[in-house]
Amino acid sequence: MSSPSPGQIPQHVAIIMDGNGRWAKQRGLPRLEGHRRGVETVRTVVDAAREIGIRTITLYAFSVENWKRPPEEVSGLMGLLDYFLKRELNNLIKNRVRLLTIGRTEELPENVQRELNRVKEATKDFTEWTLVLALNYGSRTEVADAARDYAAAVQAGHEQLTDASWDSFSRYLYTGAAGIPDPDLLIRTSGELRISNFLMLQLAYAEMVFTPVAWPEFGKAELQAAVDEFARRERRFGQTTEQLKPARA
Numbered sequence: 319m320s321s322p323s324p325g326q327i328p329q330h331v332a333i334i335m336d337g338n339g340r341w342a343k344q345r346g347l348p349r350l351e352g353h354r355r356g357v358e359t360v361r362t363v364v365d366a367a368r369e370i371g372i373r374t375i376t377l378y379a380f381s382v383e384n385w386k387r388p389p390e391e392v393s394g395l396m397g398l399l400d401y402f403l404k405r406e407l408n409n410l411i412k413n414r415v416r417l418l419t420i421g422r423t424e425e426l427p428e429n430v431q432r433e434l435n436r437v438k439e440a441t442k443d444f445t446e447w448t449l450v451l452a453l454n455y456g457s458r459t460e461v462a463d464a465a466r467d468y469a470a471a472v473q474a475g476h477e478q479l480t481d482a483s484w485d486s487f488s489r490y491l492y493t494g495a496a497g498i499p500d501p502d503l504l505i506r507t508s509g510e511l512r513i514s515n516f517l518m519l520q521l522a523y524a525e526m527v528f529t530p531v532a533w534p535e536f537g538k539a540e541l542q543a544a545v546d547e548f549a550r551r552e553r554r555f556g557q558t559t560e561q562l563k564p565a566r567a
């Protein structure tokens with residue numbers, strides 16, 4: 319099958335990286351080994367996204383609910399995050415990829431916050447490629463934080479209640495504040511068919527692709543397959559097919 323034309327390449331792909339634990343368990347390995355392999359997939363997929371021409375990629379790396387996991391798994395994940403940031407700094411600079419985060423990063427361990435700030439600072443001027451890590455992220459928390467900030471802006475006279483609209487409110491979401499566009503395509507690996515509190519408002523019109531492949535096994539071919547599937551879909555945004563193709567109707 320031919321590759322989609324550039325117009326059909328999603329500008330922003332969001333991924334729920336799932337299945338590290340099950341991948342490890344099936345092989346008789348500790349869950350953390352699955353997460354270690356998952357980190358390797360992150361490098362592969364960030365490189366593949368650039369090769370395909372996907373400008374922004376958002377990876378769900380740690381949810382607000384993931385703190386409920388066993389403490390040794392949580393600290394293992396934080397250790398891997400620290401390792402990933404240290405290891406990828408030079409690679410991100412070389413490839414001109416900007417790092418952004420969404421989520422309550424101020425609640426992450428201090429060493430992780432330090433590395434995040436270092437990498438963000440070192441890559442902040444890159445505009446072509448963006449990697450967004452969702453860390454201590456949850457949609458409901460994001461909406462609560464946005465409502466708080468919006469209310470404060472109204473109190474301070476920076477926003478008028480009479481102007482309340484999606485355009486004005488969405489600027490207070492983590493994504494809106496950082497200038498991150500809505501995802502065009504959502505991918506979830508490892509067979510689960512749910513959103514798990516990820517970008518619930520921003521995914522309003524995203525195409526969704528669910529694959530049974532576990533995150534440690536996901537690679538460029540799987541990403542390309544999801545992009546090809548995206549290219550076959552018709553995004554109507556509430557309109558009719560005829561309206562979308564008036565010349566051919």
Ligand code: IPE
Binds near residue numbers: 335341384395
């Ligand atoms: C995804 O893999 C990684 C994180 C949530 C951090 P999981 O750890 O959820 O793997 P499964 O779903 O238990 O297999």
Ligand code: IPE
Binds near residue numbers: 336
């Ligand atoms: C979603 O995966 C969170 C991340 C990928 C970071 P989970 O594995 O935590 O989701 P549930 O618990 O299966 O819904």
Ligand code: MG
Binds near residue numbers: 336337338
């Ligand atoms: Mg999971």
